[in-house]
Amino acid sequence: MASILIAYASMSGNTEEIADHIMSVFKDYEHSVTLDEMEELEPQDLLNYDAVLLGSYTWGDGDLPYEVEEFYEEMEELDLAGLPAASFGSGDTSYPKFCEAVNLFENRLQECGATIVQKGFKIEMALNVKEDYEQCTAFARSFLDNMNGQNRIAT
Secondary structure (H helix, E strand, O other): OOEEEEEEEOOOOHHHHHHHHHHHHHOOOOOEEEEEEHHHOOHHHHHHOOEEEEEEOOEOOOEOOHHHHHHHHHHOOOOOOOOEEEEEEEEOOOOOOOOHHHHHHHHHHHHOOOEEOOOOEEEEOOOOOHHHHHHHHHHHHHHHHHHHHOOOOOO
8 A cells, every 4th residue: 555645736726626536536546645735735745655646737828836836946855766756737728838837847756756657647727528537537547557567657
């Protein structure tokens, strides 16, 4: 049984809904899962888990939301060697850098030594239709499968 952290930032509730859905998929497995807002955590808290998923919406044209900027910057000092990880988030395709926060967190996790075991999950605005939920479920299940096998995903 692994301890998994799902940490997220959400302004309109879209990214929180993704985090909640991932959590609901994880409940079908025997893992200890913590769901928390990123701004309530310290980057060092990531070291207390066997795997992490970081989720964020993208602000403006590819920026991180203000409430996670400090978390993101302080992550730079972490050694997450081998920690299975992935990122997810919501965005708006009308901006040139769609869901850039997902890319930023995925890159930062890699820079800290984490193993990206699942390519980032990006969704236009919110989980709106059955297909969106199915894609999110597939993302969550793939994360668990890859986490257990420690498969490194080329990003």
